[in-house]
Amino acid sequence: MVGLYQPFLDYAIAYLQKHLDLEPYPIPEGFECKQGTIGKGARQSEVLTTSTAFQTDKLRQIRAAHVQGGEGLQVLNFVIFPRLNTDLPFFGADLVTLPGGHLIALDMQPLFRDDPSYQQKYTQPIWPIFEAHQQYLPWGGDFPEEAQPFFSPAFLWTRPQKTEVVQERVFAAFQDYLSAYVSFVQGAAPIESEEELLKIKQAQLRYVHYRAEKDPARGMFTRFYGSEWTEKYIHGFLFDLEQKMRE
Ligand code: DBV
Numbered sequence: 001m002v003g004l005y006q007p008f009l010d011y012a013i014a015y016l017q018k019h020l021d022l023e024p025y026p027i028p029e030g031f032e033c034k035q036g037t038i039g040k041g042a043r044q045s046e047v048l049t050t051s052t053a054f055q056t057d058k059l060r061q062i063r064a065a066h067v068q069g070g071e072g073l074q075v076l077n078f079v080i081f082p083r084l085n086t087d088l089p090f091f092g093a094d095l096v097t098l099p100g101g102h103l104i105a106l107d108m109q110p111l112f113r114d115d116p117s118y119q120q121k122y123t124q125p126i127w128p129i130f131e132a133h134q135q136y137l138p139w140g141g142d143f144p145e146e147a148q149p150f151f152s153p154a155f156l157w158t159r160p161q162k163t164e165v166v167q168e169r170v171f172a173a174f175q176d177y178l179s180a181y182v183s184f185v186q187g188a189a190p191i192e193s194e195e196e197l198l199k200i201k202q203a204q205l206r207y208v209h210y211r212a213e214k215d216p217a218r219g220m221f222t223r224f225y226g227s228e229w230t231e232k233y234i235h236g237f238l239f240d241l242e243q244k245m246r247e
Pocket residue numbers: 065066075076077092094096103105143144147150211215216217219220238
C-alpha cells in the first residue's frame with residue numbers, strides 16, 4: 001500500500017526540483033532510513049521512517065521526515081528552513097494520521113508574527129489561497145497557545161474526518177502553498193542590514209529551539225526507536241540549526 005502522504009512528498013520534491021536548483025543536504029548516518037517494530041505478537045507491525053533533504057542558495061534546509069506504519073500511522077513532516085540572510089518564512093507542513101484520525105497543519109511560518117510590514121509581505125499575498133482552502137478545511141480546534149506566535153494568520157489547521165479530504169483538499173492546499181512559497185523564494189533578496197540580520201538569526205533560533213523542545217513526535221519516536229536515536233534525530237537532523245551553529 002502506498003502511504004497516504006507519499007504523493008505529497010513526491011510532488012514537493014518534483015516541484016522544487018523543477019523550479020529551484022536543489023543540491024543534496026547531508027543526512028547524518030543512521031537517519032536516512034530507520035525501521036522499527038511496534039506492538040506484540042499478532043498485533044506486531046513495522047514502522048519505517050525515511051528522511052529526505054536538500055538545500056539551495058537561499059534555503060538552508062529543505063527536509064522531510066516520512067513515517068509509515070500502516071493505515072493507522074502515516075506522518076509527513078515537511079519543513080523548509082531559509083538561510084539566515086533572507087527574511088523568508090518557514091514552510092511548515094505537519095500531516096499526521098493516527099488511529100484517532102487526521103491532523104493537518106500547513107503554514108508559512110513567520111519570523112515576525114506581529115510585524116505589519118512582514119504580514120503585508122508574506123501573509124497578504126497568500127490570503128486568497130488561504131480563504132479558498134479554509135472553507136473546506138475548517139479550524140481544527142484545540143491548539144497549544146504557546147505555539148501560536150510561530151504561525152501566520154493564514155495557518156491551515158484542520159482535522160478532516162475523511163481520508164478523501166486529505167487526498168483531495170489538503171493535497172490541493174499543499175500544492176498551492178508550496179507554489180506560493182517558491183514565488184517568495186524567487187523574489188527574496190539577501191538582507192544586508194546588520195540589525196535585521198541579527199533579528200533574523202534570533203527569530204530562526206527561537207523557532208528551531210521551540211520545535212526541538214516541543215516536538216509532538218518525540219513520544220512516538222522514542223517508543224519506536226528509543227530515546228538516544230530520537231534525541232539525535234531531533235537535534236541532529238529535524239531541527240539542526242543550533243547544532244550546526246555550534247559546529
Ligand atoms: N511533528 C513534528 C515532527 C513530526 C511531527 C518533526 C516527524 O514537528 C508529527 C514527525 N505532529 C506529529 C505527530 C503528532 C503531531 C501533532 C506524530 C501527534 C502527536 C500525538 O497526538 O501524539 C503542529 N502537530 C501536532 C499538533 C500540533 C502540530 C499543534 C497537536 C499536538 C500538540 O498538542 O502539540 N507543527 C506542529 C507544531 C508546530 C509546528 C506544534 C509549532 C511550531 O510547526
